[in-house]
Amino acid sequence: MDRPTILIADDDERLLIALTIRLEALGFQVLKANNGQAALELAQQTPPSLLILDINMPGCDGFSLIEKMDKTSGLGCIPVIYISGADGEGELDSACARLGALVLIRKPFEIEELLDNVTLVLPAPGQAA
Amino acid sequence: MSQPPTKILLIEDDREDYLITRDLLEDIDAWEAQLDWASTYDEGLAAICRAEHDVYLIDYRLGARDGLELLQQAIETGCTAPLILVTGYRDHETDLAAMKAGAADFLTKGRIDTDLLERSIRYALERAQARDQLADANQQLQRKNQTLSELTETAHRFVDNVAHEFRTPLTVIKEFSTIIGDGIGGPVTDEQTEFLRYITSATRDLALMVDDFLDSSKLKAGSLRISRQPHSIKSIFESVRPMLAIRAAERKSAVTEAIDPGVGAVFADLEKAGRVIVNLAVNAIKFSPEGSEVELWAKPLDDGGVRIGITDRGPGLSEHDVAVIFERFKQVGDVQRASTKGFGLGLNIAKELIWLNLGTVDVRSTVGSGSTFSFTLPANNPCVVLASYLDRLGELDDPPKNLIACTVIAPAGGFDSDLLHDFLATSCRPLDLAIAGQPAGSILIVGPDNTPDGIVNRLNEAHVAALETRPEQTPQAISAESLGTFGYPSRRAELEQLVATHVREPQICA
Numbered sequence: 001m002d003r004p005t006i007l008i009a010d011d012d013e014r015l016l017i018a019l020t021i022r023l024e025a026l027g028f029q030v031l032k033a034n035n036g037q038a039a040l041e042l043a044q045q046t047p048p049s050l051l052i053l054d055i056n057m058p059g060c061d062g063f064s065l066i067e068k069m070d071k072t073s074g075l076g077c078i079p080v081i082y083i084s085g086a087d088g089e090g091e092l093d094s095a096c097a098r099l100g101a102l103v104l105i106r107k108p109f110e111i112e113e114l115l116d117n118v119t120l121v122l123p124a125p126g127q128a129a
Numbered sequence: 130m131s132q133p134p135t136k137i138l139l140i141e142d143d144r145e146d147y148l149i150t151r152d153l154l155e156d157i158d159a160w161e162a163q164l165d166w167a168s169t170y171d172e173g174l175a176a177i178c179r180a181e182h183d184v185y186l187i188d189y190r191l192g193a194r195d196g197l198e199l200l201q202q203a204i205e206t207g208c209t210a211p212l213i214l215v216t217g218y219r220d221h222e223t224d225l226a227a228m229k230a231g232a233a234d235f236l237t238k239g240r241i242d243t244d245l246l247e248r249s250i251r252y253a254l255e256r257a258q259a260r261d262q263l264a265d266a267n268q269q270l271q272r273k274n275q276t277l278s279e280l281t282e283t284a285h286r287f288v289d290n291v292a293h294e295f296r297t298p299l300t301v302i303k304e305f306s307t308i309i310g311d312g313i314g315g316p317v318t319d320e321q322t323e324f325l326r327y328i329t330s331a332t333r334d335l336a337l338m339v340d341d342f343l344d345s346s347k348l349k350a351g352s353l354r355i356s357r358q359p360h361s362i363k364s365i366f367e368s369v370r371p372m373l374a375i376r377a378a379e380r381k382s383a384v385t386e387a388i389d390p391g392v393g394a395v396f397a398d399l400e401k402a403g404r405v406i407v408n409l410a411v412n413a414i415k416f417s418p419e420g421s422e423v424e425l426w427a428k429p430l431d432d433g434g435v436r437i438g439i440t441d442r443g444p445g446l447s448e449h450d451v452a453v454i455f456e457r458f459k460q461v462g463d464v465q466r467a468s469t470k471g472f473g474l475g476l477n478i479a480k481e482l483i484w485l486n487l488g489t490v491d492v493r494s495t496v497g498s499g500s501t502f503s504f505t506l507p508a509n510n511p512c513v514v515l516a517s518y519l520d521r522l523g524e525l526d527d528p529p530k531n532l533i534a535c536t537v538i539a540p541a542g543g544f545d546s547d548l549l550h551d552f553l554a555t556s557c558r559p560l561d562l563a564i565a566g567q568p569a570g571s572i573l574i575v576g577p578d579n580t581p582d583g584i585v586n587r588l589n590e591a592h593v594a595a596l597e598t599r600p601e602q603t604p605q606a607i608s609a610e611s612l613g614t615f616g617y618p619s620r621r622a623e624l625e626q627l628v629a630t631h632v633r634e635p636q637i638c639a
Binding site: 010012014015018019021022025085086106107108109110111 | 293294295296297298299300301303304305307308313332336
């Protein structure tokens with residue numbers, strides 16, 4: 001059986017690498033995008049099982065990405081975890097809730113917090129052979 | 130010396146009076162007057178609008194209209210040159226009316242001689258000049274003020290942006306140090322693991338500082354939102370336990386917890402109460418010897434509120450240090466002393482967050498035997514929370530002027546507590562704004578009962594002044610009516626209607 005795919009979008013290449021290492025260690029297949037547009041194209045090619053999206057990205061941000069995906073059939077129901085360095089005093093939380101996001105995790109997070117939320121919706125397949 | 134002549138316009142329908150005035154002005158030695166003459170109201174007004182003269186002499190009688198009207202119209206059209214009203218007979222009331230309308234002087238014909246006219250014009254011009262200079266200075270000041278607040282705004286935005294920008298790199302540092310520490314990149318020696326722990330620990334310090342910076346910036350801007358809800362102390366302690374465990378482990382220390390059995394629920398913003406505990410506890414751990422215990426405790430207060438404290442076994446603080454420790458950016462004692470590093474902003478933020486949670490802060494310390502930092506949170510009781518707000522209003526030097534208070538007296542059986550909490554949560558934001566000195570709109574004070582301990586009876590004179598009711602009243606005499614009660618609802622639906630009308634759509638009370 002194919003390993004579940006997680007698509008991560010963040011404009012910081014280094015964070016993408018770090019998260020990929022963590023998620024691959026749990027046995028997930030990881031797709032990386034450093035902006036919203038690239039993430040949309042990747043998701044259309046290979047629909048992922050979970051999205052981890054930064055909110056503030058150049059060009060197409062995490063929110064408008066989801067709105068675009070909603071319009072593309074089949075991509076609207078992928079669960080989303082948002083990560084953000086902004087605080088927005090609750091406005092971001094309510095925007096995330098409105099878009100049906102699973103959770104908003106604020107940077108800098110403890111990796112366990114992110115991985116716990118990932119495995120809540122997507123059981124880890126374990127170390128790939 | 131050749132001073133340009135002072136240009137004077139006489140608005141006067143009597144040619145004889147014009148000639149007299151001209152002769153008087155010709156006799157002035159000190160300066161040269163150049164007199165023009167307008168013989169009608171309209172001609173005079175048109176000339177005033179052209180603003181070609183330094184000073185205007187206006188006759189009170191101008192055909193069917195009078196000079197007072199012309200004077201008012203001239204000022205309305207923006208005339209800033211001095212206007213001197215001249216009348217045929219002395220009349221105190223007209224004099225007062227002229228002064229009120231903005232006349233520079235009021236002269237009576239027949240009593241005017243050259244000296245008087247010269248002095249009147251000279252003084253009027255001097256005053257006008259002084260007023261113009263003042264207006265100029267005022268304008269400059271306003272411009273400077275504007276520039277300054279723009280600069281401050283820019284600085285705040287800059288701090289905000291920089292602080293936000295810090296968060297992603299901090300995440301990257303933290304991630305890679307844990308990735309290495311977990312052996313994902315290859316085997317790690319014990320020594321390397323310890324070094325990596327230092328990196329992670331320093332990163333957490335930086336993350337906390339970023340939060341403090343952002344809070345500080347929002348506090349100054351008055352834009353820090355607070356969301357108060359009923360919480361148990363247990364849930365507050367639970368929310369900080371993982372973070373405290375991590376921080377304690379870094380110093381091989383431990384945080385013990387003790388909740389007194391008499392402690393009840395509090396009405397507070399959980400996240401902000403938690404940030405205060407983390408701030409105080411991180412300091413406590415940092416300043417205690419390695420491997421020691423830091424105690425996090427909670428005790429009940431007489432009014433049902435709770436005191437939360439953190440006791441450490443650190444070096445303690447001197448009396449002077451205790452007095453200044455909460456001042457912004459102030460570091461206790463010698464800044465070179467490593468032991469007090471990082472004490473500044475965090476404690477100040479803690480104090481502000483405690484204030485926002487309607488609590489007070491306290492520090493007890495003896496040099497050599499540790500410190501106890503503690504703070505209070507109000508009981509989960511609307512009456513107590515509102516009393517805390519009233520205390521806050523009473524503390525203000527400049528109480529808000531635009532408040533309207535309303536007391537809702539609940540029926541004997543009382544409303545259920547959920548409803549009262551909804552009211553409270555709705556009233557908190559305008560109260561916070563009012564306390565922060567911002568336009569607050571109306572405030573609903575929900576008094577759950579009319580007993581001697583009820584809200585109305587807890588108001589003292591300071592509160593009454595703050596609420597703009599009748600300051601001459603004694604506290605005992607303050608009735609619900611004097612606070613602008615909108616009604617005495619006896620059913621839940623009526624109460625909800627009141628809130629919908631007066632709170633959700635705030636009214637500004639003049």
